[in-house]
Amino acid sequence: MAPKKTGTAFAVALSTAFPESPATATPKAAPQPQALGSPAGAAGGTPAKAARGGRPKKATAEPDAAGGAAERAACATPPPRKRGGGAGKAVAEEAQGAPEAATEPPLKRGKSSSGALKLPVPRSPTPRAQQPPEGSRVLRLLSINVAGLRPVLAGDKAAVLKATVEREAPDVLCLSEHKLKGEDVGAAEERLRELLPEYTAARWAVSTAKKGYSGVAVLLRGPAAGAGQAAPIADPAAVAAAATEGMGEGLDKDTIISQEGRLLTLELPELLIVAAYVPNSGMDLKRLAYRTDRGLESCWDRSLGEYVCRLREARGKPVVVMGDMNCAHRVQDIWNMHERPDFPEGLSAKPVDAQYTGLTALKKQSGLTPEERLSLSSLLERAGLVDTFRAVHPEASGVFSFFSQRTVQNRPLNRGLRLDYALASDALCAHLRDGAPPAAALPRVHDSFILDECEQVADHSAVGCWVLLPPAAPAAEAAGGPQASA
Numbered sequence: 001m002a003p004k005k006t007g008t009a010f011a012v013a014l015s016t017a018f019p020e021s022p023a024t025a026t027p028k029a030a031p032q033p034q035a036l037g038s039p040a041g042a043a044g045g046t047p048a049k050a051a052r053g054g055r056p057k058k059a060t061a062e063p064d065a066a067g068g069a070a071e072r073a074a075c076a077t078p079p080p081r082k083r084g085g086g087a088g089k090a091v092a093e094e095a096q097g098a099p100e101a102a103t104e105p106p107l108k109r110g111k112s113s114s115g116a117l118k119l120p121v122p123r124s125p126t127p128r129a130q131q132p133p134e135g136s137r138v139l140r141l142l143s144i145n146v147a148g149l150r151p152v153l154a155g156d157k158a159a160v161l162k163a164t165v166e167r168e169a170p171d172v173l174c175l176s177e178h179k180l181k182g183e184d185v186g187a188a189e190e191r192l193r194e195l196l197p198e199y200t201a202a203r204w205a206v207s208t209a210k211k212g213y214s215g216v217a218v219l220l221r222g223p224a225a226g227a228g229q230a231a232p233i234a235d236p237a238a239v240a241a242a243a244t245e246g247m248g249e250g251l252d253k254d255t256i257i258s259q260e261g262r263l264l265t266l267e268l269p270e271l272l273i274v275a276a277y278v279p280n281s282g283m284d285l286k287r288l289a290y291r292t293d294r295g296l297e298s299c300w301d302r303s304l305g306e307y308v309c310r311l312r313e314a315r316g317k318p319v320v321v322m323g324d325m326n327c328a329h330r331v332q333d334i335w336n337m338h339e340r341p342d343f344p345e346g347l348s349a350k351p352v353d354a355q356y357t358g359l360t361a362l363k364k365q366s367g368l369t370p371e372e373r374l375s376l377s378s379l380l381e382r383a384g385l386v387d388t389f390r391a392v393h394p395e396a397s398g399v400f401s402f403f404s405q406r407t408v409q410n411r412p413l414n415r416g417l418r419l420d421y422a423l424a425s426d427a428l429c430a431h432l433r434d435g436a437p438p439a440a441a442l443p444r445v446h447d448s449f450i451l452d453e454c455e456q457v458a459d460h461s462a463v464g465c466w467v468l469l470p471p472a473a474p475a476a477e478a479a480g481g482p483q484a485s486a
Contacts, residue, residue, distance in 0.1 A: 075454035121338050121414040123398035129447035129466070137469040138446065139232040141273065142170035143322040143420060145402075147458035149178035149217075153191045161457050162195050168451075168464060171232045172266065173199065173219040176277035176323050180204070181211045198222055201236035203243040205261035215261040216275045216323065218243065229472040232268075239266055247307040254298040256290070265311070270443045270469050271428070272311050276304070276323040281366035288366070292375035301375045305383040308425075312384070318425035318443065320465065321385065325421050327372045329387065331355055332397035333418035336362060344397055367419060386429040388422045388448035388465050401450050401461045422448050422465035442470040 132138055142165070146152050152161060165173060173196075180188055185204050192199065200222035207214040220240055223231030233239055244265045251257050256279055266273040279300060281288040294302040308319050331337040331347045336359050340347050347355055352370045353363075362368045380387065393399070400416025410416065424445055431440030446466040454461065 075451065118409070118413055120412065121335050121398045121416075123414055123452075124393070124396040126393045126396050126399055126449065128449055129392070132446055132466075132468055137230060137232060137472065139172070139268070139270075139443070139467040139469055140168065140170045140464070141172050141174070141320065141322055141422065141467070142168050142462055142464040143174040143176065143275065143324075143422070144457055144462045145176045145277070145324045145420060145460035147177050147179075147460065149175060149180055149188055150184065152457055153188060153195070157457050158191075158195055160455050164451065164454065164457065164462055165196055165199075168462070169221070170464065171221045172273055173221075174264075174275035174322050175217045175219070176215075176275070178204075178215040178217055179212050180206055180215055182206050182208070192219065201240035203240040203264055203266075205245045205264050207259065207261040209255055209259035213260070214277060214279075216264050216277050218264050218266060218273075218275050220266075232469060234472075239268065242267060247303055248310065251303060254303065256287075256298070256300065257303060267315065267317075271317050271425075271467070272315060272319045274308070274311075274319060274321045274323075276321055276325070278304075278324060278326045280326045281369065281372060283366065285364065285366060285369070288369060288371060292371040294375075294378075301379045305379045308383040308385065312425060318427045319385075320425070320428070320467070321421070321423040322463070322465070323421070324419055324460065325376065325423075326367050326419055327376045328368055328417040328419060329373055329376050330390070333400070334362070334368060335398075335400065335415040335417065338398065367417065380423065384426045385423040386426055386432075388424050388429065388445050389418075389450060389463070391429050391432040391445070392448045399450055400452055401463055403456075403459055403461075405459050416452070418450070420450070420460055420463040422463055424465065424467075428467065443467050 144161070144164070146161075152158060178188070185206065189202055189204075192202070196219065198221050199219040201220040202217060204217045205215060218240070220233055220236035222236055223234055228234065245261070246263055247257050257263070260279070262277045262279065264275045266275075279287055279291065281291050289296060290298060291300050293299055304321075308321065311317075311319050328334045331340075332344055337343055337347060337355065340358065342350075352374055356363050356370070363370060366372075379385070389396070389399075398414060400414070400418050401420040402418070403411045403416040407415070427441075428443060428445050430436060431444055444467065446468045448463075448465045450461055450463050452461040
């Protein structure tokens with residue numbers, strides 16, 4: 001049973017509830033607190049702010065990488081949501097995900113209990129990087145938690161998905177939490193090919209432990225006419241066919257990894273891409289210990305970090321992990337923290353446990369617990385991964401990727417969480433560190449972004465990452481073999 005919440009604590013916790021239902025696990029004691037949230041984090045956590053010459057230059061008067069000022073302006077004001085369930089809705093309904101939103105007239109601003117107007121959480125500007133030099137090879141990656149693909153494809157949100165993909169033109173499109181059963185994949189793939197005809201190959205991971213639950217998929221864009229080996233992905237069908245599910249051999253006993261369809265790995269000549277949907281700790285935190293306690297026989301964060309290390313060592317290539325990590329890492333990534341008087345510098349400098357003063361209900365909220373936030377820091381450090389959005393925008397705050405639909409004003413008031421990430425090996429982000437030279441080896445991260453100002457397909461915003469690739473190798477060298485078991 002979930003801990004009983006009353007008064008303001010209940011309202012705060014409810015507004016940040018998560019949509020996935022949990023499974024059982026053994027609870028654990030919280031780890032020793034440490035500081036978390038400073039923009040100048042250690043390597044593998046939040047990278048330090050880059051030197052002026054090191055990070056990708058930002059567009060000013062020129063059109064940005066999303067396709068020009070007009071298209072960016074079209075994303076600036078997302079449509080208001082239809083009123084969903086209120087505080088009286090059952091917790092079980094929340095665990096299954098919010099219903100589809102619909103358009104209605106904008107709501108009036110409400111007032112807080114003190115009578116003050118509820119103002120939106122301020123959002124930092126996060127300009128997109130300029131287009132890379134003409135002739136550059138760019139791998140465009142995009143990840144979207146669709147919270148159930150069948151209703152998206154059958155309803156009005158199909159047009160939103162199509163518009164998002166056409167605007168961003170990702171070479172790899174990762175869809176998490178598709179919730180498809182095995183027998184539904186064929187029809188969904190056919191509908192996606194009608195909707196997105198340029199995506200010629202796909203690979204699916206489906207939950208076999210529980211039907212209509214979890215699941216990730218990757219869609220690969222076909223090469224442009226005449227691109228040949230210069231295309232970011234010259235043979236999408238071969239890459240999709242060689243993709244692997246799960247975290248390799250030896251983890252069959254962990255049914256969350258082996259049976260819930262949460263991970264797909266693609267191998268390209270230059271790097272590896274892991275599409276991930278990290279398990280939610282649950283409304284009652286039954287999976288919290290499984291997520292974070294590295295002393296247990298099975299632990300997701302430990303297993304994922306070890307898997308990334310094995311991939312990098314076995315294949316000799318950097319790794320990008322994309323998807324819903326189900327954790328808001330730093331104080332800047334949690335809307336409630338913005339209301340604290342010492343936000344962000346003072347709050348970030350405190351030990352994690354001390355960051356919850358006045359917000360103690362959040363310590364029992366899945367995705368926001370001290371254990372999860374500290375464990376994500378440990379995962380980044382141990383696996384040699386960098387949060388690319390934080391590396392490109394080290395000072396950003398109020399930029400979120402998830403807005404609970406249980407409170408209708410969350411999106412208009414920018415009350416969200418940053419749960420979705422593009423994580424990349426240190427080698428892809430060396431040029432983003434302080435004092436790094438302006439030129440860096442390829443491949444390297446060029447841009448990282450969150451489309452929180454665009455209309456959402458579900459309750460998550462798309463997140464993306466662009467990687468500059470080296471010039472195309474001759475055809476014989478470019479053909480990558482099937483991935484070895486990691």
